[in-house]
Amino acid sequence: MKILLINAHPDYQNPQRTINQLTATAQATIAAQAPHAEVETLTLYDPATQIPRITAETLAATEMSPVQRHLIDQWKAADLTVILMPLHNFNVVSKLKDYIDNVFIAGETFKYTADGSVGLLSNQHKVVYVQSSGSDYAHDFRYVTADIAPYYLRTIMSLMGITAMEVIRAQGLDLANSDKPAIVEATKHQLSAYLTKALAATD
Template sequence: MKLLHVDSSALGVHSVSRGLTAAVVAEFKNNHADLEVVYRDLAAAPLAHWTPVADAADPASIEANRVMDEFLAADVVVLGAPMYNFGIPSTLKAWIDRIAVAGKTFRYTANGPEGLVGDKRLIVASSRGGIYSQGTPAAGLDFQENYLRAVFAFLGINEIEFVRAEGVAMSADHKDVAVQGALAGVGSLLRKAA
């Protein structure tokens, strides 16, 4: 089994989403002896924002091909996605721009767009300073999870799961409860896969 582990938080050791992705990957390692993990840190090694590249030998084109190959080879993608200003980090958007490519991960047909990578499982570790989940007053400001659900469904991935810690900036106590609640859900992801 191949797992692609992607982190995008700029907060380093203070990142909640990085802690959550590490916990998810550790659970997979504990339960799958044959697991092969590829790691990409979009904060430490950010991708340039997308621009058209005509030369296949250009370093940006070579890196874009590497990103696509990592994504296509993965059976499971564990994606760290903190909420920044109601959306995702720009580094994560730059990565998505490398994997959302017509003819490779989706295509246009007479009946509309068709995703081509439906054989993957996506687990998103979502962290948010406030509370934006469905049914809360700020739910309409969630352009993070809604965007991720939409773009990966567009690529054909229907198995999208979220491990979420909300309200982590509200207080130290609330952060602890939110993180522990998210971590408690990690084991159930693996039981679901068994």
């Protein structure tokens, strides 16, 4: 089994960050439940991680770069992908958008047909998206329509042919009177439970 773990937090080295704590939980759960799985971790904001951006030169290129080729092959090979990200201005962080732009490619992960685009990836490819946020985007009426990031990712996954996308939230972290440690612990438990079930199903 191949697992791709994507940490999309700009402050990826800070162990106090919620997303980094949840990344550690995912790693520990995978190690315990699927010790023989092939796990690759992609830390998007690590300077050592190459994520090409769209430029005039990349648009004009006639051949795919080796870096992009690797990112596409890595994405397509994964049986389970775990994306962990802090919500930023209602949407995905810029490095995750750059990453999606590298793997959402016609002829690779989807194709155009006379009836519109068709995904090229199997629905057996599972994706879990873990989002941290200061406000409550699932229940607060003021924010539910601003919950753009999960909708964006669901759309991309669906267009690739992936419909099994789970969303797990650590939300309301910055609200007055919120018990942040309790929220984080509950999210860790939810993530661990999801991964345990998903890994058992592919055993």
